[in-house]
Amino acid sequence: MYKEISKELISFINDSPTSFHANETVKKILNQAGFTELVENHSWELKPGGKYYVSKNTSALIAFAIGTQLDQYSFNISAAHCDTPTFKIKPVSRIVSDNRYHKLNVEMYGGALCAPWFDRPLSVAGRAIIKNNDRFETKLVNIDKDLLIIPNLAIHLDREANNGKKYNTQIDMLPLVGSTALDEKAFETLIAESLNVDPDTIYSSDLYLYPRSSGTMIGLDEEFIGSPRLDDLQCVFATLKGFLEGKADQSINVFFMADNEEVGSSTKQGAASTFLIDTLSRINQNIGGNDERLHRALASSMIVSADNAHAVHPNHQDLSDPHNRVYMNDGVVIKYSARQSYTTDALSAALFIECCKKANVPYQHYTNRSDLMGGGTLGAISSYQVSITSIDIGLAQLAMHSSFELAGAKDTAYMIEAMKVFFSTHLEASDAGVIIAK
Template sequence: MNNEKGIKIKMSENNNDYINRSKELINFIKESPTAFHVVNNFSKMLEKSGFQKINEKDKWKLKTGGRYYVTRNDSSVIAFTMPNKQNFYNFQIAAAHSDSPSFKIKENPGMIEDNNYVTLNVEKYGGMLMAPWLDRPLSVAGRVIVREDSGLKPVLVNVDRDLCVIPNLAIHMNRDVNNGIKYNPQKDMIPLFGEIASKDKFEKIIAMEAGTDADSIVSADLFLYNREVGKIWGADNEFMSAPRLDDVMCAFSCIKALTDNKENSKSVNVCAIFDNEEVGSTTKQGADSSFLYDVLSRISMCMGKDSEDFIRACASSFMLSADNAHAVHPNYKEKADPTNRPYMNKGIVIKYNANQKYTTDAISASIFKEICKKVGVEVQSYVNRSDIPGGSTLGNISNSHVSLNTVDIGLAQLAMHSPYETAGVKDTEYMIKAVKKFYETAIMADEEGIYRLIG
C-alpha cells in the first residue's frame, strides 16, 4: 500500500487481518459512546449469534446446548452457553467492564455565563486525565426515562453531532500554563454548549433524540463523550488510537470469543461485562454486586444441582479478569518496572500485584500461559514499580462474591484514562484467539492438585 507521499509499505495478509479486526473494534466504539450503548450493541451481537435474552425477574428454563444472555440496568450483561450434557463440570468465565472515565451531566445542567454563553454543569465520572478533554469536539449520550401512557420507558440517546467543546484558556492569559496546571472540574472542565439564545435548547435536543418532548422526560443518565473517531496509524500501521479502549477493547474481545465459540462439553462458558468499574464497582450492576453469583447459581439450579454441587462447580471454575494494562511509555521509560516491561503488539499482559490488587497467582498464571501457548499467542508481565501504587480491577472485587481461580490480564496501551487512548493493532485479535481457546479448553484438577488442560 502507499501512504500520502507514495512510500510503499509492505504489509502481509496477516497484518491486514489484524487491521480489519481493529477497524471492527473502532466501528463498535464509534457506535457505543456510553456503557448503555456498549451493552445494547453487545446484545445485538449476541442475538445475531443465536443467544436468547432472558430476564432476571422471570423463571428460567435453560436447556442443554442453549445460548443465553441477561442484562442488569441496561449497562451490564452476562452471556453464557450451556454444554450438551446436563451434568456440567464447572464455569469458565471471561470478565471485563463496559464503562470508561467521562463527565456526567448533572441535573438542571444549563448555566448562563456573562449573559452571553450557555454552558453545561458536569461532574467527573471515574479517574480521568482531564487535560486531553480540552479543545475536542464533544457530544452527549446515555439513557433517558420517558413517561408514556403505558408507564416509564428507558430510551437510549446519542446526539450524533458535534455539540460542545471545553475551551482552553489562551496562553496570553496564563503565561505559566506550560509549567503545569491543576484543573478544577467545577471551573476548568465546563463544556460550552451555545450562546444565550440556546439557553432552553439542551432538554429539547435530548428529547428530540429520544423521539419525545422535553416534558415527557422524567430523568436521565447522560455523559459527555469524545467525538473523534478511532484511527490506525504508525510507520507500518502498527498502532490504533480511539476513545474508550479501556475497557471496550477487552470487553469486545471476550464477547467475540464467546459468540464465535461452540459449546464446551464439560463447562458452562460465561462472558460477564460489568458496569461501574471506574468508580469502584459498588453498584447493583458492578463487579461488587450479586450479579455474577445470581446468574451462576441460577444456571446451577436450572441444571438440577443442589447447593453443594454449585459450590463444587465454583471450586473447579476459572476466570479471566480482562482489563487493559500500561505499556512502557517511550517518553517515560523510568515509570515502568525494571524487569517487567510490556509493549503494544507483543502479546497479552498478565498482571501481578503482591497486595492482591490483581488476583493472579502462580497457578492461574501458568494455566493461562499454557492456553496462550496452544494458539501461539505471546504473553507479557506487568507489575507496578514498587514505589508507584497502581490501580485495581474487577477480578479481586468479583472474587469476594464468587471465589474462583482467577488471572488478571489485559492488553498493553498508552494514555490510559485519556479520552483518546493508544494500543497495538494486533492485540485485539490476540485476545480473541486466547479467550476463544480458553472457552474450548476443559481445565480440570485431580486429587493430587495436578491441573490438566483438555482441548
C-alpha cells in the same frame, strides 16, 4: 488480519459511546449469533446446548453458553468493563456565564485525564427515562453532532500553563453548549427532539460527554490503534469474540460485561454486586443442580479478568518496572501484584499461559514499579462474591484514561485467539487441589 479486526473494533467502539450503548451493541451481536435474551424477573427455562444472555440496568450484561455433557461441568468466565472515565451531566445542568454563554454543569466520572478533553468536539450520550402512559421506559440518547467544547485558556492569559496545570473540575471542565440567546430549555428540547418525545415525558436521565473523534490506525505500518474508550472496550470486544468462537461441551462458558468499574464497582450492575453469582446460581438450579453441585462447579472454575495494562511509555521508560515491562503488539499481558490488586497467582498464570501456547500467541508479564501503586480490577472485586481461581490480563496501551488512547493493533487478535482456547478448555479440580485443563 489484524487490520481487519482493528477496523471491526473501531466500529464496535464508535457504536458504544456509553455503557448503555455498549450493552445494546453486544446484545445485537449476541442476537445475530443465536442467543436468547432472558429477563431477571421472569422464570428461566434453560437446556443443555442453549445460548442465553441477561442484562442488568441496561448496562451490565452476562451471556452464557451451556455445554451438552454436564456430569462434571464448571464455569469458564471472562470479565471486562464497559464504562470509561468521562464527565456526567448533572440534573440541573444549565449554567449562564457573563449573561452570554450557556454551559453545562458536569462532574467527573472516574479518574479522567483532564487535559485531553480541551479543544475537541464533544457530544452527549446516555439514557433517558420516559413516561409512556403508566410505564417508565428507557431510551438511548446519542446526539450525533458536534455539540459541545471545553475551550482552553489562551497562553496569553495563562503564561504558566506549560509549566504544570491543576484543573478545577467545577470551573475549568464545564463545556460550552451555546449562547444565552437560545431558550433556557434548549438543551432539554434537543434531547427530547432526538428521541421524538415531548420534553415533559422525560422524567430523568443519565447523560455523559463523549469525544467525537473516531478510532483510527496510526503508525508507519498502521501498527497502532488510536481511539476513545480503548480501556476497556478493547477487552470487551476481544473477550466477546473469543467467547463466541470457543466451545467446551463439559463447561458453561460465561461472558460478563460489568459497569461502573471506573468508580469502584459497588453498584447493582458492578463487579462487586451479586449479579454474577446470582446468575451462576440460577443456571445451576435450572439445569438440575443443587447447592452442593454449585460449590463443586465453582471449585473447578476460573475467571479471566480482562482490563488493559500500562505499556512502557517511550518518553517515560523509568516509570515502568525495570524488568517486568510490556509493550504494544507484544501479546496478551498477564498482570501480577504482591498485594493482590491483581488476582493472578502461579496456578492461574500457568493455566492461562497454556491457553496462549495452544493458541500460538505471545504473552508478557506485567507488574507495577514497586514504589507506584496500580489500580484495582474486576478480578479482585468479583472475588468478593465469587470465590474461584482468577487471573488478571489485559492489553498494553498508552494514555490510559485519556479522551483518546493508544494500543497495539495486533494485540486484539492475540487476545481473541487466547480467549477462544480458554473457552474451549474444560477445567477440573483434582484431589490435590490442582486444576486440570483438558
